[in-house]
Amino acid sequence: MRILYLEDEPVLGRIVKESLESRDCSVDWFTSESSGAAALQAANDYHIAVLDVQLPGRSGLAIGKELRAKWPRLPILYLTARIQAKDAVAGFEAGGNDYIRKPFSMEELLIRMRNLVNMRSGESALPAPRRPENEQWALGDLQFDYLEMTLTGPDTSVSLSHREAQLLRYLLLHRHKPQIERRDILLALWGDDGFFHSRNLDVYIRKLRTYLQVEDDLRIITLRGVGYRLILPGDATDT
Structure with missing residues (x-):
């Protein structure tokens, strides 16, 4: 699974990237508004976009809207620390397919991503992850x-x-x-x-x-x- 990951918090970003890569994923991790712009240009190369909502400059929701307009079939998963229903609604209105509230487990993140990718491409579009040696x-x-x-x-x-x-x-x-x-x-x-x-x-x-x-x-x-x-x-x- 090729993942576009947008997260500005350096420690969390590194941990999520390393954890997903240990589970047979390929992760391009972008930070800051300028890297977010680079991510927009490359989005067609990914199975899914995982975007943190609270970013400096433009919000993750704004970037998600641009991704949705440019790549209508790209699944978008938002990460958010907000817990009110209106925040979830805002995520879906911004083109999101799903969202996870922080803190989250890597297992939940991986399962939600796979479900979104498989729904887009057809059931079992991605092979089940192999058992790591x-x-x-x-x-x-x-x-x-x-x-x-x-x-x-x-x-x-x-x-x-x-x-x-x-x-x-x-x-x-x-x-x-x-x-x-x-x-x-x-x-x-x-x-x-x-x-x-x-x-x-x-x-x-x-x-x-x-x-x-x-x-x-x-x-x-x-x-x-x-x-x-x-x-x-x-x-x-x-x-």
Whole structure:
């Protein structure tokens, strides 16, 4: 799926782009009004446009209207933090086919995009996403299966919650970084880095530590004031 993505918030934009690309999507991420103009010129090359509503300069709704006028069959999905019914109506009047309220999950975003693309092109126009090869990990003697949401070993078997599985997967995908920032995790999993979700993150980190403590040298290190680092058996660390 080729996606035109318009988002001015740099951290969220990068996280959404990377997350979708890890799910076999091709994403061209545009920011600012000038890049928005470039996006308008290239819109015919995409399966769908995903536009943030609140942008500096022209709003996402204004850009959506231009896209709709120029490319009548291009599906448009709006992202908005607004929750009133009149805001949803404004999105549809601006040529939108659907909208998602922030914060949103990547799973919901992907499903909504695929539905819009398939409705435009015919049922099953896009193949179902393949199972990524890296959705199963060996953590010493433990085995983590993200799609099954299980953590199993010789003497343990844990059924993870959806959020626990998401968090462990995120830590694994970014384990080669010297630090994984809390804000990046919060925006990737919750779409928001507010106090409530930050406290939730603390709870899930504690739960994962409990599950992982059965394996020697497997741990989540807290980097005070920054975030975390996942240490796997065999990793070299000075911490």
